[in-house]
Amino acid sequence: MQTQFTMKQANTFIVLYVITLVFQGQHAYRNLVVPGVTIASQSSTYGGNDARRTVDGQPLKLSMAEGSCSHTRSRQRSASLQIELDKVYNVKEVKFWYRKEPEYSDLINTRRLHYYSMYYWDGRSWERCYRDQTDRSQPIPMPSTVPCNGSTQAIQFVTTEPDPRDKLDVFLEICEVEIYGCDVNQYGEECSNCSNRCLECDVVKGCVSCRRQFIGSDCQLCQPGFMGENCENLCISGWYGQNCSMQCSKHCLNNTSTTCDPVNGTCQWGCSPGYTGSMCTEECSAGTYGTGCVNQCSGNCLENQTCYFLDGSCGGGCKSGWGGLKCLTPCRNVTYGRNCANNCSVNCYPSKTCDRFDGTCIGGCSSGWTGQTCEQECPIGTYGLRCYQTCNNCLENKCNAISGVCESGCNDGWVDNKCEQVCTKGHFGRNCQLDCGKCLTEGCHHVNGSCEGNCQDGWEGTQCLIDGSSTGPSPIAISIGIATTALCICSFLVVFVICYYKKRVSGKGNATECPNPYEGPLSDDVPTANVYELPVKIQTESSVYDELALEDEYQNEARRDNP
Structure with missing residues (x-):
């Protein structure tokens, strides 16, 4: 008898399952509820209206009198119904039918269902996938289809919101439940298979995450950094990215391609001097250079040009006063100007040093020289340190700019190399070569030979050169x-x-x-x-005219003797 009952029961379930398939024709996804296989349970039961009626495959029997609906008992503050499938599936949505008494309106039939929640079990905890927000003044449409996307084996209905007519009591009166979806590794209305490389197959979108080394819409590609038929090998040294098709930057520190990350190409140990960025493809910004671009240019490059981003050198040269590859070295005391290319004048005093910017002799000029850079000889008539001394008695006022020596000779009445010494007593004129006349006192004027006092007896004239005893009529x-x-x-x-x-x-x-x-x-x-x-x-x-005539004749003879 038991065997016969079982066989009859199985046949009944098969018939009901076929009927269920007919009714789900509007759904492209599979109904995962199998009458007689799927387990249903509820938090409490009123009379004989147990949870198994919700998975009996009879969605058309919605009245309590027809004996195909569940019902929880009164005096409960919460009520729940749980549907447990035979295994884990990719669930898309849940369709269910609530109690419907012909003599009542849809609003009255669904009044105890308002503000219910639906949960699914993710293997660790219950996750809510839906909460009803229908106002109590409106009926909940039946049958109702609720999205509940997740990989699960169990669905649960829960309500804690009593209808005002029931005071504090809550009830669930669900007649039939259908759960639609596919197997775990399937998706879409046709329940197509996701790739075996897929880690998570969404029932609607398909593969949403791949196993570690795979990527792509169907996980058909290798993850960047991997290669091989099953993407099991890392990229060879110097290559990275998708299918290991990209070459590492040559500007990774020490120019070693092995330091490039095989997945994203970043230079793991930093960049070579002059480059920056995770992949070392960016040059240092203007004004910086070197490893990490942390060094500042000297600011002394010619015409304010920026330095070379690799080593900080000034390719166009340095400003005045600076030298060296990076223009960081001040000119030495004996050089000046751009790139320190000019030598200080040898005429700078006292140690040939000058200003490193414009060559100005800091201590002034050596003897015989003048000007900012001491490149000009003293003006005519001057000589010595800073040209402060004058060539007073030199012929044509010319003397050696350094020593003051009168190189062209002296004016009348002066001798010595600088013409600073007057003629000795008894001499006068050019180079003191003329002898004084018969002056009564010793000596005569060193320039023109005139006697400062009277002449000796018998001599006349300003120079006392006229013999008075032999004077005839003039x-x-x-x-x-x-x-x-x-x-x-x-x-x-x-x-x-x-x-x-x-x-x-x-x-x-x-x-x-x-x-x-x-x-x-x-x-x-x-x-x-x-x-x-x-x-x-x-x-x-004695006539002055005779004397003047004789003096003129004497001076003419002196000039002929000393041209």
Whole structure:
């Protein structure tokens, strides 16, 4: 009898399962609830309305009188219904039917279901996949399809919200439950298989995560850093990425490709000087250089150019005052200018040092030189340190700029190499080569030879060079004598003509006798001295004109002797 019952029962379940398949035609996914196989349980049972009725495959029997609905008992603060499948499935959604009494409206039939929750078991805990938010003034549509996406073996309905008419009591009155989905490694309406490389197969999307070394929509590709048929091998040294198709940066520190991460290509030990970034493909930003780009350029590159990002060198050279590859070295004391390429002037005083920027001689110039960089000789007429000394007595005011030596000779009256010494007593003129005249006192003026006092006896002139004892009538004295004689003759002729004229007018007998000029004065105003004695007297007097003439002749002879 037991065997017959069992066989009848199995046949009944098969029929019901076929009916269930017919009713689920609107769903592309499989109904995972199998009458007689799927287990149902509830928190409490009212009468004989146990949970197994929810998985009997009879969704059309919705009245309590038809005996195909579950019902929890009263005086409960919470009520639950659990459906347990035969194994873990990829569940997409849950469809269920609630109690429906023909004589009542949909709102009254579903009034105890408002604000229920649905959970699924993820293998560790219950996860809520749905909570009803239907207002109590509205009925919950039946049958109701609830999304509950997850990999699970059990679904649970829970309510803790009593209907106001039931005071504090809560109830569940579910008549039929259908769970739709696929096997764990399947997805889609046709329940297609995910790849065996897939780690997690979503019932809707398909493969959402792959096993460790695989990627791709169907895990058909190797994870970056792996290669081989089953992606079991790491990339060979120097390569990385998808299918190990990309080469490591050559700018990884020490230029060793082995330091590149095989998965993402990052340089594990940093970058070579001049490069930055995780993959060392970026050059240092302007103004920085070196390992890690942490060094700052010197700021002394010519025209404010940025330095070379690898080593900090200034490719265009340095500003004035700086030298070296990186323009970090100040010019030494003996160099200056751009790249310290110019040497300080050898004329800088005292140690040939100068300003490293513009070459200015810091301590001034050595003897004979002037100017900012001491490259100019002292102006004509000056010499010595800072050109402060003057060439006072040099010929044409010219002397050696360093020593002050009068290289062209001295002005009249001066000797010595710097023409600072007057002629010794007794000499005068150019190079003191002329002897003084017959001065009464010792010596004469060193420039023109004039005697400071009187001349010795018998000598005359400012230079006392005229011999007074041998002095003859000078041309001036002779000229005066001639002029005087001519005047006397003219006077005689005038007197003679007047007498002659009177005599002719008066007649021979009464002629007036004219006075004899040789016998006495013509009148009271005429001196008695003989007119011919005047030149003789002038010739015997010392004349300044004679002396001047002799001095001019002496000076001409001196110039001929000393050209």
